[in-house]
Amino acid sequence: MSPFKVRRNEEKCTSCHACTRHCPTLIDVESKQAVKSEECFGCLTCVSHCPSQGALDLTYKLGKKSGIVKPWLFPVLLIALFYLVIGIGMATDKWNSKIPREEYQQLIPEVQKEYAKR
Numbered sequence: 001m002s003p004f005k006v007r008r009n010e011e012k013c014t015s016c017h018a019c020t021r022h023c024p025t026l027i028d029v030e031s032k033q034a035v036k037s038e039e040c041f042g043c044l045t046c047v048s049h050c051p052s053q054g055a056l057d058l059t060y061k062l063g064k065k066s067g068i069v070k071p072w073l074f075p076v077l078l079i080a081l082f083y084l085v086i087g088i089g090m091a092t093d094k095w096n097s098k099i100p101r102e103e104y105q106q107l108i109p110e111v112q113k114e115y116a117k118r
Contacts (some may be wrong), residue, residue, distance in 0.1 A: 004069065006035040006046060012055040019107050020057055031057070042078075044071050055072035 008019075008029065019029035025039040029046045042058075048071065050056045058069045089095040 002042075003062050004042060004074065005014045005059055005061075006040065006042075006044070007057055007059045007085040008033055009057070010057050014055070016053060017053060018049045022046060034059075040110050042074060044074065047071055 003006055006029065008102045010033070013030070015030060017030055020027070022045050024043060025037075025041070026047060027035060027037050027040055027046075029035055035046075041100075043074060044058060058071060058074055060069050066111060086095070
């Protein structure tokens with residue numbers, strides 16, 4: 001689903017297993033050409049622990065364009081996307097609820113009572 005994937009260059013890989021050992025979600029990175037697992041959340045720990053330069057890279061593919069992404073750029077893009085979504089929500093007046101503050105103040109005690117019953 002994501003245009004970003006960690007890819008392994010078999011020619012540069014030394015099979016040291018560092019990528020797999022350091023993966024926090026226990027993905028077997030060393031045996032994959034590209035990490036396509038849903039468990040991969042893009043922490044890039046495997047890339048940072050790889051001793052072989054260029055054996056593991058974060059790559060993108062958008063249509064016919066593809067390339068390598070610098071590791072520092074991925075978190076910057078995620079943060080930018082986060083603020084872009086918030087900005088669009090605020091600019092289109094979808095960010096704030098239409099429920100008046102007084103109604104919230106009445107509803108909160110009711111919700112707390114419901115949780116207390118459980």
